Amino acid sequence: MGTRDTRVRGLAARAGGWSARHRWAAVGIWVLFVVLAMGLGSAAGRVDVKESDQLKGETHTAAKIIEDAGIEEPAGESVLVQARGTELKATDAEFRAAVAEVVTAVRGTGRVSDVTSPYDTKTISRDGRSALVQFDMRGDSDTAGERVEPVLKAVAGVQEGHADTLRIEEIGGASMMKTFDDAFGDDFQKAEYSAVPVALGILLIAFGALVAALLPVALAITAIMATMGLMGVVSHVMPMSDTANSVMLLVGLAVGVDYCLFYLRREREEREAGRDAQTALRVAAATSGRAIIVSGVTVCVAMAGMLFTGLAEFEAMGLASLMVVAVAMVGSVTVLPALLSLLGERVERGRIPFLHKAMRRRAARTGGESRFWSAVLKGVLARPLVSVLVAGGALLAIAAPAVGMKTQNLTLDQEFGDSLPIVQTYNRVNDAFPGGSEPAEVVVHAKDINAPEVRDALADFKARAISSGASRGPVEIKLHDAQNIAYVYVPLVGGSDLDKAGASLDKLRDEVRPATLGKVDGLQAPITGQVAGSKDFNDQLGGAVVPVFAFVVVFAFVLMLLSFRSLTIAVTSILLNLLSVGAAYGILVAVFQHGWGASLVGAEGVGAIVTWLPLFLFVILFGLSMDYHVFVVSRIREARLRGRTTRDAIAHGVVTTAGVVTSAAVIMVAVFAIFGTLSMQSMKQMGVGLAAAVLIDATVIRGVLLPAVMALLGERNWYLPKWLHRLPDLTHDESPEAVLATAPREERPVGV
Incomplete structure (x- = not known):
């Protein structure tokens, strides 16, 4: 192998080596990058997706006409006046008096305009028992929820005077905005904030030391901070949104912690095997560092799939997620080696005594291999065909309900249930005036x-x-x-x-x-309107499914083919990932559409999957599941290069990575499960789907199906047709011995 090839193919090793040799420079550059990114983002400000750019089709055309005309459409409100019994009608004196009181009360607040009586607009139900007083909120419609409280109090005051005979309730854009902000406004934010301490707690258990646990969290947070700044700059070319920001936080925390965890665990493992700190760091850079780059590029490609939807919100989410993965990947292979070099043995500071001792005893007893997964692997490798049939059959059975998936934009009562009085008002208005609320x-x-x-x-x-x-x-x-x-x-x-x-x-x-x-x-x-927007969104999303799926699958296949120089590995990677995504779809349909076990997650009566979720889940899961796959297969290939048989390499690769994959999966499942506890059904579905898929992927797929399939294939795992040999070679010799042999002389330990 020539010098040029080694330099190209050993990118992770060279980056880690430079970082360890110039540790203060590496840390300084990273801090400067984060500060500059945040400063530029703050100075540029964030441009959010406009209403007129949200969708294509008629919804887009209508929004563009309104925007070009400079019309600020106010937040419309309605007050439902409805007889509680069958005797009272809108023509009766008491009913008319109540309507007049409502008109006077809302006008008296000074917060409304264009108040209309149902007797003028004919907004009286067919049965004559319900009527709507309609008006607009003054000022910006986006902030109307902050100004609607005096109007709500005025309407409530009229209701008190007619509590026995009439139902008088307000509903509209402003009142719904306020109600949801009061009930759920901090819900999502709390979930985001609680994700960090949850991840830190799990890392403390995994490492048994505070400093080691803080490193992955610190890397993830700084990557997220830098990306937030970059989003502000990029938004002037491609507008961003609050949703994109939230998804970026979710993905950034997941991959940032995972990448650092993979690197740190390998460095620690090499030191425990007797290597000095410098050697351990170089081996971790060349092995785990390379797996991080392959995984990161694959995840970026998957996230880029969202750019093909043509939906501004999806494009914003895709670009924001792509950026945070790229930043976390670069940070993992540059600043992390510098920090580990600076800390040295101090990375073990803040030890939690009982945890640290238990880990040391377990490592000494098992040689760093998982006893549980060793037992599982023994059975899997003894009967690989049975394992494939049982595990594969189980996942196909779990995925089966997905065949009948029904997607739609959730209605108000589907999204929030009957927990809020305004949802009941919404239903009453729709019953009395079909379509009147939307x-x-x-x-x-x-x-x-x-x-x-x-x-x-x-x-x-x-x-x-x-x-x-x-x-x-x-x-x-x-x-x-x-x-x-x-x-x-x-x-x-x-x-x-x-x-x-x-x-x-x-x-x-x-x-x-x-x-x-x-x-x-x-x-x-x-x-x-609401129904038209939903239809246009569904039509556009439906047209994007095939291009997005094709783009993600084809590019992921090519990346795996180039990274492992194996047609077999590339094909099995794609098939196993598709199986885990299918199983996640099946769980979503079973729980949220068919209601199986829905009471356990508070999802009774939803009956459908929110429209945007299947495509979103596919892209996110296909990307994230590559983390584990690349890491495990890289370790298997490394063991194979060191002379082990394929079967021994499979066993070694799976059991030695089981601990880090389990820790990473537990963190992801815990973070995603937090979102599964939120009140909004769309967020609940997202959390449950992500958590279930990651759990399946890290256990059944990586612990049973992957080793069983590879055991059945044997030497065919490394098959590459001759006509593909001309493809660029992105592999490198991952054995620690080869890594040390090609190290710069000043980095080599004595005797190498």
Whole structure:
């Protein structure tokens, strides 16, 4: 092997060696990078995804028209006035008096505008028992939830005077915003904050020493801080979002801790085997460091798959996740060796006596190998075919429910259940006024909105929307003369039943609009709203599934092929990862759609999987599961290069990595499980899906299926057809002896 090849293929070893020799420079550069990234991000500010850029299609067109016109759509609110018995009607004096009180009360707060009486707008239910007083909140709609409390108190005051006969309840964008912020506003933030101490606690148990446990957390946190700054800079090219920030934190903590854990464990293992600190560090750099680079690049490729969705929110999540993985990967192979070199034996400071002693005794007794996994491996390798059939069959059975997966944007009651009074109000409004709480919004833009042909088309559209059966009315029209824009609000038949409401929306788009508004030259009339946004999102996401899946799978396959120079390893890696993702899908469907064991996680009555989750899970899980796979297979290959038989190499690779893989998996499962405890069903589904997949991946896949499949394949594990030999060679001789033999003379221990 020539010098040039060694230099290219030993990137991790060279980076670690330089870092250890120039440790203060390496630490200084990392600190400077983090500080500069944060400073630049703070100076640049973060540009978030605009409403008009969230989706393509009609929803995008409508948002763009409103944005270009400079119209700030206010937060709309409604007060439901509803008879508690069957006798009282909207025409009765008491009912009318209550409506008048509501109108007076909300106007008296000075926080609202355009208050309308149901007797003027005809927003009275068919049975005559319910009516809606409607109005807008003054000021910015994004912050309306902060100003709505006086209005809610005013409505509650009217309710007190009619508690026995009438139900008087407020609902709308502002009141829902406030209710959810009060109930769940800190929910997600608490989960993010609690993830760090949970990870630290598990690392303390894994290492038995405070300093060793703090290193992975410190690396993950600094990587996250740097990425947050970079997100601000990059957002001026590709806008970011709060969701992208949260996903970045989740992924950054997971991979940052994992990478550092892999590196630190290998360095510690080499020292326990009798090597001096410098030698141990170089071996860890060349072996675990290389596994980190291969894994990191593979995870980055998986995250890049989100860029192919065409959905601004997904693109932001993909880019933010890609950046934090790249930063954590670079930090792991550069600054971490410098810190370990600086600390030396002090990395064991802050020992927890009983834990540290127990670990030392176990290491001395087992030679660093896991007794539990040694016992499991003995059975697996004795009967590999039976192990493949049993474990593979079990995972296929778990994945089976995924065949009938139903995805949809969750309705309010699906997302939050009946735990909040406002959800019950939402259901009552939908029962009395189907589609009234989430009407379709037609944004009509014409050269002259008051032209006779436009006025006639609007009137015709209003009439046909009801006569076609798409709506039962009332259809409202709000004009913005100065901007030549009209809003047409159409309550959809189907209400909160998204399938039926979707059919009503199609009728409006495909039948009613072409026959009315579509006949006016130069007029635009995109239809948006909650149901339309959900449909456009689903259509776009559905079109992105195949390209994203193909991109991630093909590029991951190529990376594994180049990194291990084995067609067999590349194929089995992809198949095993797909199996673990499929099992996660099956668990999600079984729990959240079919309700099996739903009460254990507080998910009764959801009945569907949130639309964005399957694709999101695929990308995240395919990336993260490569962490373990690359690490374990690298160790197996290393043992094979040192002269062991394939079967012995499998046993050695799995049992020696079992401890670190288990620790890494426990951290990930614990962090993801925190999100599974949140109140929002979408976050709960994400947490349960991620936790279940990682648990399956680290146990059944890596501990049973991978060794069993490799044992069955034998020497074919290293098969590479001759016609593929021309591919770039990204492997290197991973045996510690070869690493030391190629070390710069000043780094070699005596005798090498």
